Amino acid sequence: MSIEQRIHAHYAGLSPQERRAADLILDHIDDLALYSSAELAEMSGVSRATLSRLYRHLGFGSFTELRETARTLRQQGVPLGPDGDPELSQHLDQELRNLRKVLDPAGDDRTARAVSDLAGARTVLVVGLRNSHPVALHLKQQLQQAREGVRLAPLPGQTLGEELVDVGPGDVVVLLGFRRRPSGFERLVSFCAQTGARTLLIADGTARRHASSVDLWIECPLGSVGPFDSYAAAMSLVAVLADGVLAAAGEDGRRRVSRTAEVYAELDELDLR
Template sequence: MPQSTATATPATPAAPASPAAAAPIGQRIDENYAELSPQEQRAADVILDHLDDLALYNASELARLSGVSKATVSRLFRSLGFADAQEVRDHARALRSQGVPLGGITLDPQRSSAVDAHLAQEQSNLRAMLATVSDGRLTEAAGLIARARRVVVIGLRNSYPLALHLRQQLVLGLTDVRLAPAPGQSIGEELAGLTANDAVVLVGFRRRPSGFGRILDAATTLSVPIVLLADPSARRHADRVALYLECPVDSVLAVDSYAAANSLVALLATESLAVAARGSRTRIASINRLYSGLDELEPPA
């Protein structure tokens, strides 16, 4: 029997997700709140109150907390662009892993449980960071920085304040430490002219801009050694840098915590100045004389 020569109809490509469907659930609720029924608004209010632990609830539990039916909760999920409660839980877990603010505990000093939870998470972050860098990579990174002809510290978005602080500490003992990008400027000017004798310290904690990889590409093309300070979400970039110093920023609060990251900055700066000990002492003494001559610092009490 001859085989059929009928041609299969190509599958219709799936329509791309709308911007609204890609938005965090809190934003979707805010944008659609006025159109929700009173019962759906009650369920939405409960969701907004539990954004920090939304991944732990199913539709029945949210219905019970809201005082509405499970059907109402399911209808709310569909109106917000979700198929079911499982998709909502997956969505909440994905957002928190990306550092998206989702609520968090209220840090009331009168509530010892909230303070204890915050302290426990901060200690966990600090222990994880110290465990990661205690294998000698911190000392190796400090040596690379201290011996570089020029150091360019780069930080974008939430990483910028950390980069600024690191540069301020390093410049106390190292002669040529630059921060990029300068306000209103781009990074290209600071990378131009760098060689293997220089160093780039790239601070890249989560919610990095889309051009982050291109910065790595540019520095790699110039053969500049890169020290990357980042959280675990940057592990995919680790094989592209000379040294990767990892530090979690997990938090029980609504936003990420950079306490351990600031501790890492202090460790890296201290180690770097120690490697360049003689030059650092000379430069620090010169800076202190200028502080005095310019009357820039308030005298000690």
């Protein structure tokens, strides 16, 4: 049961003081992880002993357990955060931390290895479900300008089976697995690994348990000071990978970019004014 469900289930049996504290928790459920038990007691005007009784009535051993439940929800991608709008400087600092983590030049060679795999593959299948789909779509669009044989899955109205049936040795499957993934993601990772294709997983830390099942794992943080995840680092990683693949393609890649631009012009698809 969620924290709200527990409060609603026990509310009728709470004392007036406990109800006051429960009301405060419900009012601050989005940023509960930011407060201490003493702060909640002061804000609600009840004693810490009253709060302790409330925690027990809700099935929590302590405030720490209650707060960890709230933090777990945030880590799972539930949009929880402070009531106020964070300062832009806080957003900037967090974005820089995310970028440094995924693009640290002093780190290992995972990005270079990913570029090598993507440039040398027979075909590249980019898979992105739910929150991961926009990043997957952008990666597919960028890679497609640098090399041929790049596909996106799932397509609208399609399931994954149609796209995976031809995947095999010599191919690369890029799995975008950012948090709040569909429940069948683990099975998808396992299936892709069994095809014989090279598998690359790009995701936040909640997908770390799948890292041992793929050939290459790149952790891409989504940390944000606000309620919603930030995909700025993920989109920056897409740019780095696409730039690397284009550079590896050499003259063939440059010709493909030029021909793509010619097709845009022939179809009058882009407003370049």
